[in-house]
Amino acid sequence: MRLNPRLAALPIYPTVVLDRKRDALLAAGKPVYDFGTGDPTEPTPAFIRAKVEPAIPENCRYPTVLGGADVRRAFAGWAERRFGVALDPATQVLPSSGSKEAVFHLPLLVIDPEAADRAVVFPDPGYSVYYRGTVLAGGEPVPQRLSGDFKQRVWELPPELLRRTRMIWINSPHNPTGAVLSREDLRRTWEVCREYDILLASDECYADTWFSEPPPSILEVAQEGVIAIFSLSKRSGMTGYRTGMIAGDRAWMQKLRELRTNPGLAPQDFVNAAAAAAWGDDAHADERRHIFAAKREVLRAFLAEAGLEVVASEASFYLWVRAPKGHTGQSYAEKLLDIGIVTNPGSAFAVTSSGDDYVRLALVPDVPTCRAACEVWRSIL
Ligand SMILES: Cc1ncc(COP(=O)(O)O)c(C=O)c1O
Secondary structure, eight states: OOOOOOHHHHOHHHHHHHHHHHHHHTTTTOOOESSSSSOOSSSSOHHHTTTTTOOOSSSSOOOSSOOOOOHHHHHHHHHHHHOOOOOTTTEEEEESSHHHHHHHGGGTTTTTTTOOOOOEEESSSSHHHHHHHHHTTTTTEEEEEEETTTTOOOSOOOOOHHEEEEEEEEEEOTTOOOOOOHHHHHHHHHHHHHTTOOOEEETTTTTTTTTSOOOOOOOHOOOTEEEEESSSTTTTTTGOOEEEEEEEEOHHHHHHHHHHHHHHOOOOHHHHHHHHHHHHSSHHHHHHHHHHHHHHHHHHHHHHHHOEEEEEESSSSSSEEEEOOOOOHHHHHHHHHTEEEEEGGGGOSSSSSSTTTEEEEHHHHOOOHHHHHHHHTTTTT
């Protein structure tokens, strides 16, 4: 078998490893408290589900990359309510089949694998698809190592690197740490990208998953040279639908639309119908936020009592916890797994050693299960 060497060089996808371990525990009949993969268990609201079947015509024909106007208008309406920004649904918005594929494909827009200037900078630790998409597009992956408060400070990157960079990923609220960039941070980031003519790609799939203050969007700061990516996965409990949105600079969005016709990246119209209903409603997102907040409070209270430090974790769907003395994130995650508590070692999100001392908890189990997990966890303190 002669495999694409870029593919062969990629480490196995982190959730695959985790799922295998969890499945082994389940097969052994052990209780499992699954804080691993960030896949919410709360039902998709009924009014969203109800949109799907009526939108399936007798002859379900090819969808288009642009998608219908309804979903783009509904998304633009949400962006206006949420951020106070005006987006033209006709030219600045495209639907995606979940934000993951949008993240994965975006480097294809700017990367020339033959060129010397083909660097893509991304936060590390971070969502592993920034790295994977860059490598498979033939770009030069450049992790920007985060530590301390885990905020990405693009303005601290060396000019020599910025000169050969085509694209910078930012992710606020951030997976896996829950760190949030302020409006001022976003403005400084955008200024750097304009100065060096770098496409600024802003992954905002957790824009509506926050606890105290709604985090700002890059689109509030500027749209020129910006592409931002959004998702209904956590906001509306729609991971299985695969539905996200891409929005930003009109000229870049036109080119992206052309690019996306090549593989035919076009969400199904019946999924777009459900997505339009979801973007059009804020009450369910608010309700889900309260549910996530309740789980977070249970876990934070326990972790504080246990003397385990929660770092960053201002927003998003995660808690970023420092492993106790004598442990790495990996060894602590293994110890927790022995008692049925599934977490992710921070190293699973990092190319460098930036995540080594941490574990990530996704706010997945319901409140009673979070309480039960804390009791089990207490037994190994
Ligand atoms: C930072 C980040 N971006 C993108 C995604 C992809 O989300 P989806 O494809 O479900 O929209 C995830 C999923 O966990 C994520 O954490």
